[in-house]
Amino acid sequence: MYTFNMLVPKPSWITLLLFLCQHDVMGRNALVCEGDTANLLCSEGHIKVSEANYGRTDRTTCSEGRPESQMGNVHCIQETSIQKMSLRCDGKKSCSVPAKNSIFSDPCHGIYKYLDVTYECIPSKRAVICEHNQNEISCDSGLILIQYANYGRRDRTTCPNQHATSDCYSSQIKRLQSSCNGRRTCSLFASNSVFGDPCYGVYKYLEVTYSCEPGD
Incomplete structure (x- = not known):
């Protein structure tokens, strides 16, 4: 009885680099x-x-x-x-x-x-919450890891309003990492009372991107 061992070539560095670039x-x-x-x-x-x-x-x-x-x-x-x-x-x-x-x-x-x-x-999820509104971010599997958070306005089309001047930046990544990281769900309220007012008179929104990382 003969046994044949099939040799499967290991992926070359070129193959690996192509994979990384494609992804x-x-x-x-x-x-x-x-x-x-x-x-x-x-x-x-x-x-x-x-x-x-x-x-x-x-x-x-x-x-x-x-x-x-x-x-x-x-x-x-x-x-x-x-x-x-x-x-x-x-x-x-x-x-x-x-x-x-x-x-x-x-x-x-x-x-x-x-x-x-x-x-x-x-790879990440994105959530936008218009000013004076509340919503939650969640992970079906894994735990929340905040990648980006801004309370303000980066364009005129998101959450449209007559007071929708763009270029209003107020990074909230540390605040949201502290309150949301490691949880399956996290409730967020887009309000000056929570994040302060980075641009008076401008209608703002809370913009968040996050990933769902493996965890208990």
Whole structure:
């Protein structure tokens, strides 16, 4: 009686890399010169910014046609870049942010800068609760892990209202992580009495993205 052992080839590094890319596990990059707009996009999942800098860390990027004097500072780092990008883009399917001093402020006067962003597309759920309303987030299996939370307004179309001015940011991720992480359900009330008023007179909403992680 003969026994045949079938040899199953192990997946190569190339196969593994292709798998990771197809499933948006690896980081993506958006790099634009000062004055242009960075466009972040996730066909699946939601944006999670991992690194960002508005400034300059080398002499070659975005250097074409520019005088040497505008390339001189290669230690130009705006430490609030990741915070500003996260507030504007985390939890969205797509996001556009201009690389301008008016958004990031000027970390190095006279230097021609660029915006360099690394982000991932993470699987998550999204919930939006209009101001003065209450709702809950929940996991059918697993436990809640908050990925992003903002009480304010990031566009004019969500929870439409005549007082729907955009660009109102108030990160609530630490507050919601404290109250919701590790639970199966979490009740949320979108109100100034809970989160404060980050933009007086603007009709706001609570926007949350979260995942359901394995747990007891």
